[in-house]
Amino acid sequence: MLTVSGLKRLHIRVSFDLQDGECVVLQGPSGVGKTLLLRSIADLDPNEGAVKLDGRLRETMPAPAWRKQVTYLAAEPGWWSDTVQKHFTTWDDALPLVKCLRLPDSCGSWPIQRLSTGERQRLALVRALVLQSRVLLLDEPTSALDAASVAAVESVIAERVAEGASVIWSTHDDAQARRVGSRILRMNTGGGIEECRS
Amino acid sequence: MPVVTYIPLAYGDLVLPALLVVMDAALSLVLQLKLEKQLVVATIRMVVQLVLVGYVLTFLFAAVSPLWTALAAFVMVLFASREIVARQKRRLPGVWSYGLGAGCTLLAAGTVTMFALLTQLRPEPWYHPRYALPLLGMILGNTMTGISLGLDVLITGLVRERAAIEACLALGGTRYQAVLPVVRDALRSGFTPIMNSMAAIGLVSLPGMMTGQILAGVEPVDAAKYQLLIMFLIAGGTGLGTLAAVLGGAHLLTDQRHRLRLDRISTGEPA
Structure with a gap:
């Protein structure tokens, strides 16, 4: 279970719990701080508050170990190497997911520039999924995808949730929010969140 | 003679x-x-x-006083670090904007100058300003170029590659893994000028010191030997200084919790 209590970052003041095997949707107008909140939970920006995984404070472990369990996926993924497979420890482990997300098998050797925006978004998701993290913080993970790919992503994530992973999913798509989330956390301009059951 | x-x-x-x-x-x-x-x-x-x-x-x-010589050397290092700061578009925070450049220049140029004075030239006394200061000056000038180029490429690269660095961090990479590609670029840029000038020396340009010695009546071959000594020292000083400055800069712009801290960069006038 992920426990967020009294998390403070700029104007954001947030507390909530996230059960194992639960997918919560994060909504709110653009610029309200959804990305800031997700980044703060992953400890990518300096922030205050107690964030725990199964009762264990994140400060008690090295930040890389925390992020391997509580993994943030940016809306616009970054690439530090020139070809696709250099971003994976073992490309073969990624292949089943690559197929599931309707990406070509051969894309491992492709240069990053050859990928479309949608392909990049899905590959970044694969890159995060191979870590088998306990908590996934997904920042608009389907914003650049066509309907078929959106469905593929939703079913892959649903599978992970069924296996016990927790997910916070930020989206502007209300229909998607109702499809994937068991709860909806709505962020307001004051930096707080209120919960509405879907 | x-x-x-x-x-x-x-x-x-x-x-x-x-x-x-x-x-x-x-x-x-x-x-x-x-x-x-x-x-x-x-x-x-x-x-x-x-x-x-x-x-x-x-x-x-x-x-020939150790105190006066040290003071002169100190002033030279100060001017060098001011020059390093002036060449940066984006700067390191607070005292580090001067501190890192000055520290690394002093460390690299100082070490290499001492090395030459104590092992090769061995003037009497070893700190004789006639040897120490011109030597330091030449090494300082080149080390400064390497450091300012390296730091500039480092800081610009960290800003430009932010998405890539943070992607690596978010997937559980350490700050050292995440900034390594940018650090490599920065080191390469810092080392390039000295390599270029070593390759072109004598063909395109006759170095100032060698010219000076020749004008002063030194045999050209002896002047060449002196110039070689200086070039080796410069290469060593640049390598050492650039390495220290780039690694130090990368360390300052990340933190203990392995975050990229671009908020620490200031673009205004140095404090």
């Missing part, structure tokens, strides 16, 4: 060559380049600075 002969100049001998600068100024006026004012200021600065340095060195050579 061959008799060292050179042709001394009187101040009066400089009047005629100085007319060439006047010619430049006239050109600027005629062609409306608007460089006259800058040219006059630069010329006056050059004359004053060089003559002053001449007198200061004369004093230092007569004194």
